[in-house]
Amino acid sequence: MSTTKTQPAQGELPEETGAFAWLRALGPRGRRAFGGAFGGYALDSYDFFTLPLSMVAIAAYFSLDSGQTGLLTTVTLVVSAIGGALAGILADRIGRVRALMITVITYALFTVLCGFAPNYETLLVFRALQGLGFGGEWAVGAILVAEYATAKHRGRTLGAIQSAWAAGWALAVIVYTLVFQFLDADTAWRVMFWTGALPALLVVYVRRNVTDAPEAAERRRTSRDRGSFSAIFRKDLARTTVFAVLLSTGVQGGYYTLATWVPTYLKSERGLTVVGTGGYLAFLISGAFIGYLTGGYLTDVLGRKKNIALFAVLSAGCILAYTNIPSGADGLLLVLGFPLGFCMSAIFSGFGSFLAELYPTAVRGTGQGFTYNTGRAVGAFFPTLVGYLAGSWGVGGALVFGAVGYGLAVLALLGLPETRGRELV
Numbered sequence: 103m104s105t106t107k108t109q110p111a112q113g114e115l116p117e118e119t120g121a122f123a124w125l126r127a128l129g130p131r132g133r134r135a136f137g138g139a140f141g142g143y144a145l146d147s148y149d150f151f152t153l154p155l156s157m158v159a160i161a162a163y164f165s166l167d168s169g170q171t172g173l174l175t176t177v178t179l180v181v182s183a184i185g186g187a188l189a190g191i192l193a194d195r196i197g198r199v200r201a202l203m204i205t206v207i208t209y210a211l212f213t214v215l216c217g218f219a220p221n222y223e224t225l226l227v228f229r230a231l232q233g234l235g236f237g238g239e240w241a242v243g244a245i246l247v248a249e250y251a252t253a254k255h256r257g258r259t260l261g262a263i264q265s266a267w268a269a270g271w272a273l274a275v276i277v278y279t280l281v282f283q284f285l286d287a288d289t290a291w292r293v294m295f296w297t298g299a300l301p302a303l304l305v306v307y308v309r310r311n312v313t314d315a316p317e318a319a320e321r322r323r324t325s326r327d328r329g330s331f332s333a334i335f336r337k338d339l340a341r342t343t344v345f346a347v348l349l350s351t352g353v354q355g356g357y358y359t360l361a362t363w364v365p366t367y368l369k370s371e372r373g374l375t376v377v378g379t380g381g382y383l384a385f386l387i388s389g390a391f392i393g394y395l396t397g398g399y400l401t402d403v404l405g406r407k408k409n410i411a412l413f414a415v416l417s418a419g420c421i422l423a424y425t426n427i428p429s430g431a432d433g434l435l436l437v438l439g440f441p442l443g444f445c446m447s448a449i450f451s452g453f454g455s456f457l458a459e460l461y462p463t464a465v466r467g468t469g470q471g472f473t474y475n476t477g478r479a480v481g482a483f484f485p486t487l488v489g490y491l492a493g494s495w496g497v498g499g500a501l502v503f504g505a506v507g508y509g510l511a512v513l514a515l516l517g518l519p520e521t522r523g524r525e526l527v
Contacts, residue, residue, distance in 0.1 A: 124255035132250030139243030145301035147270025149213040155278040156291035172489025179482030182237025189238020190471020194329035198246040208235025213298030241471040244454035249315035260454030261398015268391035325464035345517035350477020352511030355484040359504035389443030397451030406456040413449035418505035459521035
């Protein structure tokens with residue numbers, strides 16, 4: 103396999119050492135692509151978290167039970183599988199950059215419309231449609247950057263892209279804290295959704311400054327299999343596709359269980375205020391940001407599979423510890439938020455490079471979009487199950503179910519090859 107590389111200006115060679123060697127190795131066009139993908143994923147995260155952070159207010163406004171509130175997240179993630187698969191096919195057929203702009207516009211539009219929903223049913227529909235863009239953005243942005251990155255630095259580069267999720271999450275928590283402090287809850291949750299218009303500004307930057315990696319674009323244009331859904335299930339790729347879906351299902355089932363229900367857990371069972379919840383989430387999110395960067399480094403050092411296996415085990419252990427802290431020990435809850443965020447995020451750092459390396463250029467978007475987002479859709483039933491179990495087990499007890507997902511991820515690794523150092527073709 104041969105890596106798609108961006109050539110530096112004549113007479114210049116990217117330095118290969120130092121903490122930011124991965125960024126220098128991208129070259130000017132690659133760094134612009136990195137900025138567009140990073141911004142897109144950060145704002146994708148921001149728009150996603152407008153719902154979990156507002157869930158208590160929404161449930162009160164529409165008189166919802168825990169199962170109905172969990173369904174709002176589940177439908178977003180289920181429809182994201184469709185959006186991810188479609189965006190992946192588009193990325194292979196019309197190019198990475200054009201597909202990226204389409205996904206960003208889609209998730210921004212329907213996030214804003216959620217704020218105008220007059221009833222639960224309308225909100226459910228708008229949230230589902232938001233999932234179309236939400237599902238596609240990460241896969242398209244990750245592929246765009248992966249095709250500029252060198253094999254040596256690909257894990258760190260894509261880990262840095264992944265850290266954008268924590269940045270968007272942090273921004274959402276800050277806005278949530280301010281909005282819910284100064285507005286009544288019935289208005290505040292709508293305002294949160296309206297701020298989801300921010301990603302539209304990113305489209306202007308991407309349109310003016312970002313282009314597909316030239317060698318990958320040429321290879322894609324000359325391939326007969328370009329954007330072929332059936333190609334990822336042909337004999338040489340079918341096994342990879344099945345096990346990549348299982349891996350994605352396990353990791354995202356565990357992650358979205360926590361992302362959806364931890365804010366509710368902190369309020370309903372720990373009795374924290376809006377400001378208190380924001381403080382606890384600050385530890386969780388800071389751990390997540392550092393976890394993404396650390397995981398990106400380790401996925402290059404240890405390999406893709408070892409990095410995922412390591413943090414799957416640690417994430418499951420953190421869930422068990424986090425949800426079994428004795429009542430009143432809120433200081434310990436605060437401290438454990440950091441390793442919980444660190445472990446459940448570091449596991450994602452290898453996904454962008456791992457999935458990109460599993461598929462050839464002509465179907466890379468299709469393969470990565472389908473496997474990542476089908477896993478997301480199946481894993482989406484974890485938050486709904488937690489919602490229904492919360493009635494009898496309590497939210498804290500039901501959250502333990504997320505550990506099951508990480509066990510599934512470890513098993514899925516047995517069917518996938520190690521790809522560290524693999525060149526892209």
